[in-house]
Amino acid sequence: MRNVLQSSRAEPVSSLFRRFGATRQLTLDLAAPLSDADATIQPFPDASPAKWHLAHTTWFFETFVLRDDVLGYTPFDERYAFLFNSYYEAEGPRHARPRRGMLSRPSLEEVRAYREHVDESLSRALPSLAPEALQLIELGINHEQQHQELFLTDILATFAENPLEPAYGEAPPPVCFAVEPLSWHAGREGIVEIGASGSGFAFDCERPRHRVFLAGHELGNRRVTNKEWREFIDDGGYQTASLWLSDGWAWVQQESVSAPLYWRDEGTEFTLAGRREIDWAAPVAHVSFYEADAFARWAGARLPTEAEWEDFAASADPMIGNQLDHAGAVMPRPGGGLFGDVWEWTQSAFASYPGFAPAEGAVGEYNGKFMSGQLVLKGASCATPRGHSRASYRNFFPPSARWQFTGVRLARDA
Ligand SMILES: [Fe+2]
Numbered sequence: 001m002r003n004v005l006q007s008s009r010a011e012p013v014s015s016l017f018r019r020f021g022a023t024r025q026l027t028l029d030l031a032a033p034l035s036d037a038d039a040t041i042q043p044f045p046d047a048s049p050a051k052w053h054l055a056h057t058t059w060f061f062e063t064f065v066l067r068d069d070v071l072g073y074t075p076f077d078e079r080y081a082f083l084f085n086s087y088y089e090a091e092g093p094r095h096a097r098p099r100r101g102m103l104s105r106p107s108l109e110e111v112r113a114y115r116e117h118v119d120e121s122l123s124r125a126l127p128s129l130a131p132e133a134l135q136l137i138e139l140g141i142n143h144e145q146q147h148q149e150l151f152l153t154d155i156l157a158t159f160a161e162n163p164l165e166p167a168y169g170e171a172p173p174p175v176c177f178a179v180e181p182l183s184w185h186a187g188r189e190g191i192v193e194i195g196a197s198g199s200g201f202a203f204d205c206e207r208p209r210h211r212v213f214l215a216g217h218e219l220g221n222r223r224v225t226n227k228e229w230r231e232f233i234d235d236g237g238y239q240t241a242s243l244w245l246s247d248g249w250a251w252v253q254q255e256s257v258s259a260p261l262y263w264r265d266e267g268t269e270f271t272l273a274g275r276r277e278i279d280w281a282a283p284v285a286h287v288s289f290y291e292a293d294a295f296a297r298w299a300g301a302r303l304p305t306e307a308e309w310e311d312f313a314a315s316a317d318p319m320i321g322n323q324l325d326h327a328g329a330v331m332p333r334p335g336g337g338l339f340g341d342v343w344e345w346t347q348s349a350f351a352s353y354p355g356f357a358p359a360e361g362a363v364g365e366y367n368g369k370f371m372s373g374q375l376v377l378k379g380a381s382c383a384t385p386r387g388h389s390r391a392s393y394r395n396f397f398p399p400s401a402r403w404q405f406t407g408v409r410l411a412r413d414a
Helices: 013-031 036-040 050-069 080-084 097-102 108-128 131-160 226-234 246-255 289-298 306-316
Strands: 184-186 190-194 210-214 217-223 268-271 274-277 343-349 375-379 395-397 409-413
Touching: 013 050, 013 108, 013 131, 036 050, 036 108, 050 080, 050 108, 050 131, 108 131, 131 268, 190 306, 210 306, 217 306, 226 289, 246 289, 289 343, 306 343, 306 375
Parallel strands: none
Antiparallel strands: 184 217, 190 210, 217 409, 268 274, 343 375, 375 395
């Protein structure tokens, strides 16, 4: 059997079907406040238009389930494969990523019709699908959840470009952030295990579970706050070359970086709710790996490794090894904890675990081919859909990326 997820599932088809429907609906709900024009803009080459996210997640199900596993399926529009294939070389040529914002057609309405066509076809087919096709639906659900987060961060980037400073939605409810003084949690020393275990869903890059050695270390009990970041700025952090990695220093100069991405004048920041006063007790967000690393050096600390973070998460709360039922700002959140608010940069390169084997078929391109020049982030953010993270989750971005909800937890040697 094709083994696309490297796990075996015991979930009833009815439950998978419900999750499929809920995930597809949430994407539509996220797009509800947007006009066709809002949904067409691509704010910069690494971000995608909202409309493209809606269509690409649909293409994923259409291609890897309906085309491959449903006899007699008729594609909604054969030209869409070129437009909405993201990066799958095995699926042939595709529209250039930096030009996704040039697509005024298909319209948002046509993309919604595309979604409906695929959802109906898949719903009809689902009860009789083979187990390997069901695994691909599970992958497609998790894939769409990743795009839901990108959808929000890309809309934030889109609206941040607009001098009218539009709000995507209502301000999220007040959240009690951890404002207690920073304290240090002693991590375990010695050989520990990291990586996904058990039969629950995990991406291929989270497996196999394996042993790693941890030297003596400590981790901060909370994330770095906006107030602490302000102190870093006031202390000349962005002007002090000795705090920065060479690549980071070059990046700061070249991009004229002097604050987190969405900070504006007079103690305000741009958010999904428009421009607001900065909450100084909130975790700093929208900083790059370079900034996180420089801040940690300024603070006399360093960034955690992914193994330190994961072992901390697993030992801090045994439930954390399972799917987290946390929620984000757009999907109201409980606040606090290791999961939520911001992803946390680690100093670990996104690389393969010992014994890693990419999933078979075109979906093998999902993670493995990106294991170069990117850093692992752990946790989850306010934009991560409910249930879409776990201790072994490995988010990854290049070191200069900061349009995601990315923040910092400090670590130090002990
Ligand atoms: Fe994708």
